[in-house]
Amino acid sequence: MTPSVVSDELHVSDLIKKKLAREHKSSAKALRFANLFSKLQSQTTITRKWSILYFLLSLSDQSNISEPIEQAFSYRGLQNLSNFRNIETNKQPYEEEANRFIPNVPSSSKVSTIKVSKEEELPPRIILIKQLAEFENSNIEVSEEMLLRDIVFIFQGINGQFIKYNEESLSYIIDPKLDINRTTRDLLHRLTELGWLYKRVNEFVSLNVNDPSIGLVGQAFCSALQRELTEYYKFIAVLEAQVTKQVKGQQIPSQGLTLKRLLVWTQESLLKLRIMSVLVDCCKKQRGGALVSTIYNYTNHGDPFIQQFINNTLEEVSRPFFEMLQRWIYEGELEDPFEEFFVACDPNVLEENLWQLKYEYRQNMQPTFISTLLAKKIFSIGKSLNFIRYSCHDSDWVVTNGKAKGADKMLKYGDIIALESSIDATYTATSQRLLNILFTKYKLEKHLTALKQYLLLGQGDFIQHLMFQLGPGLSKPSNTLYRHNLTGTLEAAIRASNAQYDDPDILRRLDVRLLEVSSGDIGWDVFSLDYHVDSPINTIFTPQEMQRYLKLFNFLWRLKRVEHDLSSAWRRNTTSARSLYQIKEIKKEVNASRLVCSEMIHFVYQLQYYILFEVIECSWDELVTEIEIGKKSGDLDSLIEAHNKYLTNVTTKCFLGTSNNQNYLSRLLKIIGHILQYKNDELHNFALKETSIDSYTPKTERIWGYSNLNKSSNQNVRENFKPIKERLEEVAGLFKGEVVNLLTTLSHHHDTDLRFLSVRLDFNEFYQEVSKNNGNNVNSGKRMGGN
Numbered sequence: 001m002t003p004s005v006v007s008d009e010l011h012v013s014d015l016i017k018k019k020l021a022r023e024h025k026s027s028a029k030a031l032r033f034a035n036l037f038s039k040l041q042s043q044t045t046i047t048r049k050w051s052i053l054y055f056l057l058s059l060s061d062q063s064n065i066s067e068p069i070e071q072a073f074s075y076r077g078l079q080n081l082s083n084f085r086n087i088e089t090n091k092q093p094y095e096e097e098a099n100r101f102i103p104n105v106p107s108s109s110k111v112s113t114i115k116v117s118k119e120e121e122l123p124p125r126i127i128l129i130k131q132l133a134e135f136e137n138s139n140i141e142v143s144e145e146m147l148l149r150d151i152v153f154i155f156q157g158i159n160g161q162f163i164k165y166n167e168e169s170l171s172y173i174i175d176p177k178l179d180i181n182r183t184t185r186d187l188l189h190r191l192t193e194l195g196w197l198y199k200r201v202n203e204f205v206s207l208n209v210n211d212p213s214i215g216l217v218g219q220a221f222c223s224a225l226q227r228e229l230t231e232y233y234k235f236i237a238v239l240e241a242q243v244t245k246q247v248k249g250q251q252i253p254s255q256g257l258t259l260k261r262l263l264v265w266t267q268e269s270l271l272k273l274r275i276m277s278v279l280v281d282c283c284k285k286q287r288g289g290a291l292v293s294t295i296y297n298y299t300n301h302g303d304p305f306i307q308q309f310i311n312n313t314l315e316e317v318s319r320p321f322f323e324m325l326q327r328w329i330y331e332g333e334l335e336d337p338f339e340e341f342f343v344a345c346d347p348n349v350l351e352e353n354l355w356q357l358k359y360e361y362r363q364n365m366q367p368t369f370i371s372t373l374l375a376k377k378i379f380s381i382g383k384s385l386n387f388i389r390y391s392c393h394d395s396d397w398v399v400t401n402g403k404a405k406g407a408d409k410m411l412k413y414g415d416i417i418a419l420e421s422s423i424d425a426t427y428t429a430t431s432q433r434l435l436n437i438l439f440t441k442y443k444l445e446k447h448l449t450a451l452k453q454y455l456l457l458g459q460g461d462f463i464q465h466l467m468f469q470l471g472p473g474l475s476k477p478s479n480t481l482y483r484h485n486l487t488g489t490l491e492a493a494i495r496a497s498n499a500q501y502d503d504p505d506i507l508r509r510l511d512v513r514l515l516e517v518s519s520g521d522i523g524w525d526v527f528s529l530d531y532h533v534d535s536p537i538n539t540i541f542t543p544q545e546m547q548r549y550l551k552l553f554n555f556l557w558r559l560k561r562v563e564h565d566l567s568s569a570w571r572r573n574t575t576s577a578r579s580l581y582q583i584k585e586i587k588k589e590v591n592a593s594r595l596v597c598s599e600m601i602h603f604v605y606q607l608q609y610y611i612l613f614e615v616i617e618c619s620w621d622e623l624v625t626e627i628e629i630g631k632k633s634g635d636l637d638s639l640i641e642a643h644n645k646y647l648t649n650v651t652t653k654c655f656l657g658t659s660n661n662q663n664y665l666s667r668l669l670k671i672i673g674h675i676l677q678y679k680n681d682e683l684h685n686f687a688l689k690e691t692s693i694d695s696y697t698p699k700t701e702r703i704w705g706y707s708n709l710n711k712s713s714n715q716n717v718r719e720n721f722k723p724i725k726e727r728l729e730e731v732a733g734l735f736k737g738e739v740v741n742l743l744t745t746l747s748h749h750h751d752t753d754l755r756f757l758s759v760r761l762d763f764n765e766f767y768q769e770v771s772k773n774n775g776n777n778v779n780s781g782k783r784m785g786g787n
Contacts, residue, residue: 012053013037019060142178147188148243148257154195155236155266157202163192165199172196187259194266197273198232201225204280215287215338216320221295224316225276235269275309288340289365292318296368311414318413321367326411329378329426331402332385334359342366343379351390355539355636359383369416377427380635384430387636391536392437401429431635438639439631442537443503448623448643450506451531451541455553456616456650457560459499466493467564474523478514481523486512490529509533513550524561529553539636540643548647551656559608562675566601573597589725596732600675603739603761610757615653619646653753667745671738740771 013033020029040049142162150160154172159165162175172192174185208214209222239262246256279295286294295317298310324341327333334345342365349358361379366372385402389395409422438444453459469489473481490512494500499507513530528550533541573594626642739761746758762768 007050007054009041009050009053012050012057016053016057016060019057142180144259145243145247147180147184147259148262149247151188151191151195151259151262152236152240152243154192155198155239157195157199163188184259187263191259191263191266194270194273197270197277198229201273201276201280202229204284205229212338215340217288217291217317217340218283218286220320221279221283221291221313221317224313225280227316228272228276228313232269232273239265271305272309275306279313287338289321289342289367292321293366293368315413318367322411322413325378326409328382329385329423330405330409332382332389332398334382340365342375343382352535352538354391355383355387356542358386369413374420374423377423380637381423381427381430384434384636387536387539388430388434388437391539392434392441394437397433401433427635428633432631434636435631435634435639438536438540438636443505444537444540445627446503446506447509447533447537447541450502450509451549452616452620453499454510455529455531455549457553457556457612458616459497462493462497462499463560465496466490467560469493470523470527471564474527476523478517478521478523478526481514481526483512483514486514486527515554524558528557540640545643545647548651548656552651552654555654555656556611558672559604559611562672563601563604563608566597566604566675569597570601589728592732593728596728596735600735603671604675606757606760610753610760611654614753614757615650619649619653622646622649653751667738667742671735671742675735736767736770740767743767744771 016033017030020033021027037053040046040052043049046052147162150163153160154163162178163172164175165171166173172189172195174188178185180188205222205225208218209226211218214222239257242257275298279298282294283291292314295310295314299307299314301307301310321340324334324336327335328341328343334341334343336343336345342362344360344362346358346360359379359382361375363372363375366375370378385398389398405426411419411422454462457463466489469492470486473485473489490510494507494510509532511530511532513528515526515528517526531546531549533546573590623642623646626645627639630638630642743758743762746754746761749755749758
């Protein structure tokens with residue numbers, strides 16, 4: 001009946017109307033059909049309307065269709081009783097006639113053998129009769145009470161008589177021989193979902209309830225599921241009692257239990273088991289805080305019933321987590337045998353590294369309802385309590401504080417605002433106690449000041465005395481230095497300066513340190529001051545931070561040495577100026593030497609001012625401000641961060657911080673090397689020697705180089721003076737060239753302070769003129785004294 005026409009509903013409708021009007025010779029049937037057709041068009045659930053109309057039109061064109069239609073619609077529904085009786089009456093002769101074709105097969109298997117091996121040999125009529133007889137024999141009529149009994153078994157995960165669990169399809173299968181209508185079959189399928197869900201949840205609980213590997217939170221989750229299953233068992237017991245009464249006839253039929261009533265009664269249990277099944281699927285591989293977070297994510301559901309169920313479950317599941325949390329923030333104890341808390345402890349870490357390395361924050365175990373900021377505070381509270389107990393040796397306060405606060409407050413899930421307020425109060429009290437111990441008992445602020453005064457050269461009079469006393473000895477080879485001699489000189493410098501009034505504990509920590517000696521090193525290259533720190537202040541002054549202090553001291557000490565040498569040169573130039581100017585032939589070189597020395601002094605002084613004041617003092621002021629703020633609302637981590645920021649700022653602006661500053665540092669070291677090479681001792685010694693010779697020369701022969709008595713000797717003197725002059729000009733030229741390059745680089749730096757340093761070093765644009773006149777490269781010997 002495949003149509004070969006266009007699917008047009010209106011066209012088919014018109015054909016049917018015409019046919020009705022033609023056959024019945026009246027319009028009543030056509031009007032009734034039009035009314036029915038309009039109702040059909042208004043139905044949205046029926047999609048193939050044209051096919052229905054075309055099918056009915058095709059049937060109306062055929063003759064003698066009543067019998068096929070009756071047979072087609074009676075087989076699965078209400079059967080024709082007369083035909084059914086005829087089939088029952090004639091079934092036995094037909095079976096005997098069929099069995100005559102298979103005499104050697106047992107009677108129990110003859111019919112099936114017909115279908116498998118002899119089906120093609122039998123007449124079609126015999127095959128149809130045999131198959132119909134077999135089907136009629138397979139149908140089983142059951143009562144609703146028997147189905148209810150089976151369903152109750154299914155609710156408990158037990159196979160019933162007619163409904164069984166199939167391991168391959170992982171679902172419940174209804175016996176296909178049951179003679180039940182489609183509506184009942186659908187009801188049974190919907191009811192078996194409850195048993196399928198129960199089977200999954202109960203299997204998860206049975207496998208994990210006694211398994212310690214899932215942790216305390218996992219066992220609490222199994223306990224919560226078991227509690228819900230217990231309530232479910234009570235409900236099943238009520239149903240079973242109802243079914244038993246109904247089977248024994250003790251129940252009024254109108255008030256009895258039916259499949260439809262059972263479907264309504266089980267809706268709440270079905271919804272709970274659905275939620276539990278989803279939780280089981282999501283939490284199979286979760287542990288600890290991650291498991292709590294997974295369950296908590298379902299509290300955002302819009303259904304109030306689901307929200308309440310999840311909250312009740314979460315309250316029980318999170319109980320072990322909150323017990324760990326309470327012990328951590330009130331006692332500092334981490335009782336986590338299965339590593340479920342978001343704080344981990346490494347027992348192999350030594351006590352001196354307790355704050356940095358012993359405890360670890362694990363974000364993957366942090367519950368979602370605890371914010372990252374709150375988790376950081378919880379982490380800091382426990383660390384602070386352990387630091388106070390083991391590093392600061394104040395365990396009495398920890399025990400007293402834990403008993404006072406932990407006894408009255410029991411943390412649990414539900415009131416997040418109260419939890420946050422409790423943690424904030426504990427965090428503030430613990431942090432203030434720890435900082436108070438560090439600043440009072442262990443004098444942390446004095447240690448910070450001492451490091452600034454002695455290692456960053458803030459104590460000026462002490463550094464001057466130390467350099468004045470150590471200068472001659474440090475100019476010798478490094479292998480001639482002895483630590484006990486340097487220590488004695490250090491103590492003498494302390495007694496000769498205001499450092500003697502510092503705390504004895506601070507002075508006791510100040511010491512001399514000799515760096516690794518290389519061939520050719522002198523004392524200036526290996527000498528360094530050192531400051532000893534111990535627990536608990538070594539938590540702030542870590543070995544890495546002390547290494548940065550040492551690097552800063554070496555750089556500043558080198559600058560101080562340059563200043564010391566240049567001061568000596570200036571003092572020598574000033575005291576011997578009158579005698580040097582008496583020799584007219586070297587007056588120009590002496591004047592040029594003084595000008596170059598002044599340029600170097602200006603460069604070193606401005607650089608020292610920038611480092612000591614604009615860098616160190618400004619950074620120190622920021623550190624003091626952050627410390628004062630941290631005493632009120634911060635913790636030890638904020639103090640360590642502030643100190644680290646202070647050192648980073650100082651080292652970066654002193655060209656010692658990052659690899660990007662190595663270029664500036666290398667140029668500065670070159671300039672300092674050129675300054676140290678600039679020793680005009682040879683010039684002064686030469687001039688003083690000639691002055692002493694000239695004082696014994698008669699007045700008429702005092703013009704240097706033209707004495708008739710000593711012409712050959714003067715010629716030798718001019719030859720000796722020439723290399724001295726060349727060395728001075730070379731050093732001056734290299735110094736100016738490096739300064740010009742440094743100023744060019746600093747002028748384009750992203751840091752404003754470093755750009756201002758370039759302006760300070762070249763405030764009168766002297767080096768800009770040098771760069772223009774010499775093409776950014778001052779050649780040695782062309783200009784000695786500047787413009």
